[in-house]
Amino acid sequence: MRDFFQRLFSTSGAQATPALQSNLSRRSFMCACGCGMLALSAAGTALLAAASKVEAATGGPLLRVGHMPAGCVSHLLLAKLRGDFAAAGLQVELTQFNSPSDALQALLAGRLELMHGPWTMTAAAYAKGTQELRIIGGSGQGGIELVARNGSVVSLDEFIAAAGSGLRVGTLRLDTLELVGYGSMARHGKSYNDYQMTFFPSMAGMGEAIANGRLDVCTLAQPYAQNVVSTTGARYLSDSNAVWGPEAADCVITTQVRTSQEQGPLLKRYLELLQASATAMKANFDNAIQQLQPIYGVSNEVLKVALARQAPNPVISPVGVAGLKRGAGYLVELGYFTDNPIDAVLDLRHQPAAQVTG
Numbered sequence: 001m002r003d004f005f006q007r008l009f010s011t012s013g014a015q016a017t018p019a020l021q022s023n024l025s026r027r028s029f030m031c032a033c034g035c036g037m038l039a040l041s042a043a044g045t046a047l048l049a050a051a052s053k054v055e056a057a058t059g060g061p062l063l064r065v066g067h068m069p070a071g072c073v074s075h076l077l078l079a080k081l082r083g084d085f086a087a088a089g090l091q092v093e094l095t096q097f098n099s100p101s102d103a104l105q106a107l108l109a110g111r112l113e114l115m116h117g118p119w120t121m122t123a124a125a126y127a128k129g130t131q132e133l134r135i136i137g138g139s140g141q142g143g144i145e146l147v148a149r150n151g152s153v154v155s156l157d158e159f160i161a162a163a164g165s166g167l168r169v170g171t172l173r174l175d176t177l178e179l180v181g182y183g184s185m186a187r188h189g190k191s192y193n194d195y196q197m198t199f200f201p202s203m204a205g206m207g208e209a210i211a212n213g214r215l216d217v218c219t220l221a222q223p224y225a226q227n228v229v230s231t232t233g234a235r236y237l238s239d240s241n242a243v244w245g246p247e248a249a250d251c252v253i254t255t256q257v258r259t260s261q262e263q264g265p266l267l268k269r270y271l272e273l274l275q276a277s278a279t280a281m282k283a284n285f286d287n288a289i290q291q292l293q294p295i296y297g298v299s300n301e302v303l304k305v306a307l308a309r310q311a312p313n314p315v316i317s318p319v320g321v322a323g324l325k326r327g328a329g330y331l332v333e334l335g336y337f338t339d340n341p342i343d344a345v346l347d348l349r350h351q352p353a354a355q356v357t358g
Contacts, residue, residue, distance in 0.1 A: 039297025072140020072251035127337030143310020223306030244327035278312035
């Protein structure tokens with residue numbers, strides 16, 4: 001398994017430089033910006049535990065679901081809090097992973113049935129030979145942001161015009177965060193060679209570097225992005241909808257072929273419940289924010305902006321599929337794989353029909 005992930009992250013793309021060091025106290029910055037994690041309060045922990053207890057009492061089938069600490073699972077968390085899974089006779093055991101590669105390892109080892117995570121990881125793993133993986137539905141849309149520090153460039157046009165000037169840009173490897181950065185460059189004829197690139201192990205390091213003026217531009221996901229913007233005066237330059245949108249899935253739901261084949265009705269019910277939760281969230285957004293705030297551990301004001309920018313995307317539409325193919329094309333350019341894997345890795349037969357809204 002370790003050898004597989006070493007192969008997965010090997011690439012002929014741009015060379016990484018060492019992560020920047022920050023003068024700002026890591027502890028003080030984490031306290032201010034929440035570290036981008038789902039910062040569970042005692043109340044939030046109690047709410048999720050109570051929901052799990054009610055689900056267990058149903059004796060229904062169990063789905064073990066891994067997810068990232070991001071806004072793309074807001075409708076999943078809302079369904080859990082509101083008792084939607086218990087009402088449907090399901091048990092949904094949630095496990096948070098701070099690294100998508102860790103979640104993918106757990107999925108492949110059989111410790112999870114489903115993973116909500118960046119589609120870039122699943123696509124690259126499939127292309128590198130892990131062909132038992134399948135993307136069965138969407139999770140989040142938008143919310144992967146290109147952000148500039150206060151005092152640096154103020155628009156995407158300025159970012160492009162600054163090519164060759166030594167502008168310092170940070171991102172993560174093989175992630176939707178990398179895609180929004182590289183895609184913003186590539187769409188305007190630029191590449192990593194035009195910027196001073198640093199590849200970080202986490203979003204928190206980039207947020208600190210932006211706060212300390214050691215980085216000019218970076219890529220962040222919600223709600224961490226909005227925490228950084230509101231705390232440091234940084235500004236948004238572009239986002240995933242502009243790069244591989246307009247219906248730009250960031251997180252998707254990944255499973256294994258055997259789970260898709262053997263548990264189709266259960267997966268379909270799960271996806272239907274997520275769609276219903278997303279619809280309810282849109283219908284009463286302010287109420288949803290109030291319910292989710294103890295889970296995300298940021299202010300209502302930050303969460304409201306963040307989850308408006310990173311909306312639930314439970315159904316991958318044909319437009320969304322085209323966007324995934326567009327995004328995967330950038331990963332081909334970066335050298336992660338040679339053939340676009342999207343058609344082969346998608347298994348959307350369990351999805352409910354897309355809801356048409358006026």
